[in-house]
Amino acid sequence: MLHIDNLHVSVADKPIIKGLTLDLPAGEVHAIMGPNGAGKSTLSYTLAGRAGYEVTGGAATLDGEDLLAMDPAARAARGVFLSFQYPLEIPGVPALTFVRTALNAQRKARGEAEIGAPEFLKRARATAAALKMDFEMLRRGLNVGFSGGEKKRMEIFQMALLEPRLLILDETDSGLDIDALRIVSEGVNALRSEGRSMLVITHYQRLLDYIRPDRVHVLAAGRIVASGGPELALELEREGYDKYASAA
């Protein structure tokens, strides 16, 4: 599904990603682990198309389509979803309005019919209930006054309603207590399916106890320096990133 080939990315003229290659087949969950400064967030922002992340070489395709040539909205319409490490607040735009606007914009871009308000509300209620979210909160400005945990839950809520095909989870566990982590992980696991792939970006192994990856990659100094099965995450937890720092 996602194919990244020898990707180079600079931020403010400083090379951060330096030749990253990665294959994420449909239906698989891959974890990307690495020390601070390895380029984890740069990778997720680049895939989502944030301005200021300049691709200086290589390619990234989604089902053969050039991802890097699209603007962020077009990528989303193709099924890319980035769960932000620090979700933003949008005063004056209720969460429900926001998600419905996004959903219908995506559908329109794909040539699908818009979803009417009653049908959307029905889905939103069910999703909120599954994520144990207060529905009234969804009528307030998006993320305004939300706690860190509530914001992360709001990301999963959006993800569940937008039904993306490629999920990029950027440090989704940061700032979550153990109960919130369980609820959020359950939300993510509920979305695992044959046609959907996930890139789970994390510093700690903890999240991977809840979201079991098929493969684990170690990102250091802008490159994948090691890949393996889930056992690699446990090894990293025991031994740290030191040996990869030198490998990079």
Add this chain to the structure above:
Amino acid sequence: MTGLRDALLSRDETRLPGRRDEDWRWTDLRGTLRPLPAVSDAVQPLAAFDEPEGVQVRRFAAPVTAGTFDASLSVAAGETLWLLDRVDAGAGAYARDLALDITLGEGATLHRLVLAADSADAVSVTRAMVSLAPGATFHQTVLATGGKRQRIETAVAHPGAGARARLDGAYLLADGRHSDQTTILDHQGPGGTSEQLIRGVAADQARGVFQGRITVAVGADGTDARLKHNALLLSDRAEIDAKPELEIYADDVACAHGNTVGTLDAEVLFYAMSRGIPEVEARLMLVEAFVGEIVERIGPAPLQDAARAFVADQLEALRR
């Protein structure tokens, strides 16, 4: 009498206010009316307009070339009135000076919504002089879409004595339009409160102007006066000019004003786009939310609905 009226009636172009006049520095009328058109009583026909229920509506139509209008209104003691003043345009070029007197009796309440929809070639000045009795409540919201020169001025004589004034406003400007919202809040006696929130958006080559003067007279102790103006520039060719002023002659007061000018937050824009909302839609959504706060502060539902519809129409003009 403003310079515009003077000039219109005397047909003397040199009497128009211009950028050398301190209070008109950003709303230069000089040169916009050369030669001065003759004052005419005929007005341009208006498009149909659904009048909201429970609301007194006044429509001030556009003169064919140039005109001056006066109107007064008073709300009796203890009464409540919902008022919609629609400053309407047909089309084409015209000059107008509209002077409105509004008086609120003791304990009276007035919710006033001004919808200023001048034509792109209009030179239009609307002045309201509002006088409050003790205990009166005056809530005003001005929504403006600009003209060649558009000025909406509200002067409130505030007696203190438990009276409350709230002057809100928003301007949404596209193309080469200009709009000036000027407020003068004159706290003349002790124990008054006032609050102002003005939001503005200027796109293309538009120019938004806000001037807000709060004066607190000698002896007007216990005055609490606050004013905020926030503006967004959506284009490098647009301009925002602002002058929030405090003129204080009493010591036991709490007065504050704040002013910000900026643009849409790039990070928020990216967040919205990463959810699949195209850039134009995302911008409009954020602009709508920015101005929406003004609309939501309007108390009476029919006025709020009318305001929301007006804003929605104008957002379409910003879609590009």
Add this chain to the structure above:
Amino acid sequence: MAADQDTVETVAALAGEKYAHGFVTDIEQEFSERGLNTDVIRFISAKKDEPQWLLDWRLAAYERWLALDEPDWARVHYPKIDYQDLYYYAAPKQKDGPQSLDDVDPELLATYAKLGIPLKEQAFLAGVQGSPRYAVDAVFDSVSVVTTFKAELAKAGVIFCPLSEAVRDYPELVRQYLGSVVPVSDNYFACLNSAVFSEGSFVYVPPGVRCPMELSTYFRINALNTGQFERTLIIADKGSYVSYLEGCTAPMRDENQLHAAVVELVALDDAEIKYSTVQNWYPGDAEGKGGIYNFVTKRADCRGVRSKVSWTQVETGSAITWKYPSCILRGEGSSGEFYSIAITNGRQQADTGTKMIHLGANTRSRIIAKGISAGHSSSTYRGLVSVHPKATGARNFTQCDSLLIGKTCAAHTVPYVEARNAHAQLEHEATTTRLSEEQLFYVMSRGLSQEEAVQLLVNGFVREVLQELPMEFAVEAQKLVAVSLEGSVG
């Protein structure tokens, strides 16, 4: 209730009477003829032994001035000035320019000693170990009396001398920069100054040099009916740094005296200029009789990339202050700062603030202005923040706070904002409050007298600005703040 009524009355009654620098120096002086005409300008120019180009420059300025109107937009009121009733030049009589302190009239030395201005270099050296040193240019009416530490500064390549000396010794530098920041006909008072300026300081800091000590000029108006029209020019060449302080006092006189100065600063690439003012001109008495009219044009041109100019002013004196130290942020990434304390008491009127003109990309400015009004005085902050179309990424933050003590004073805030770039962020906040009774009570309940309590709170109010002054002057300024509002004892 704000400050106790007694406090307010005592503060008001004390206006002017506590002015410590109000004495007159009895010294023989030489004057130009009274009034202003081309002969007077030729007289001043001849006295200074000026080259023809400068005389022509003055005469051209005079021509322009005749065509200008006195500005009336400031919130200050004063009777019409009779410009023909003033003396435009006054100087202590002495044969030639003093070569050393020994040549200076002892009466003058006594004056500066009384004002606490150190003119003897050894006085510093003999002082407490590690005590800060600073170089002084002492200007008495229309001439510079002495400039200290010149030799030591010269070693570092720094030029610090009276402007008239610079015209003689460094004519190319003066000619290149004089009037390049404040054009001759910029405004009425600046234009007048260009015609009749008589003295001021000149500073040039060469590329890469960090000026080894604080520079300061001390201005003293002494003569009766005499205007002071000094002109200061500071040039910080690439990568240099200089900190400059200006102090001012005048005798107590019943007549108003005019002070119309021009200060021009030029900062080239990566240069930084820190300009501090402690203005304590005679403010007039409690009834508003006498005092200095302080109509000053100060402007910095941040011409170079990443250049920086910081204005700090403590304005406690003058009957009328009309002054807007400004920054033209031309160089990409340049920055300007304005920190101000303006205190008015008695019948003083101050209309002061700044202009930050953002021309270049990524320019920054910061304005912190604190106004305190007492007695029957009036204090206005007037400021302009302007962002031009090319100033992408410009940022401004402005904070203006006014404090009122008593019911007969006034405080005004008039900020102008003009934004013409969609990638700029401008933020302005302003408050007007009284001295809080609750805070006063709280502080007094901890054992402070009312006067101490008021001083403590006022010092807290202005602290942010005082911190910006060079340390040795911050203490002085803090005392001045206290004296200006003295009488806070109930």
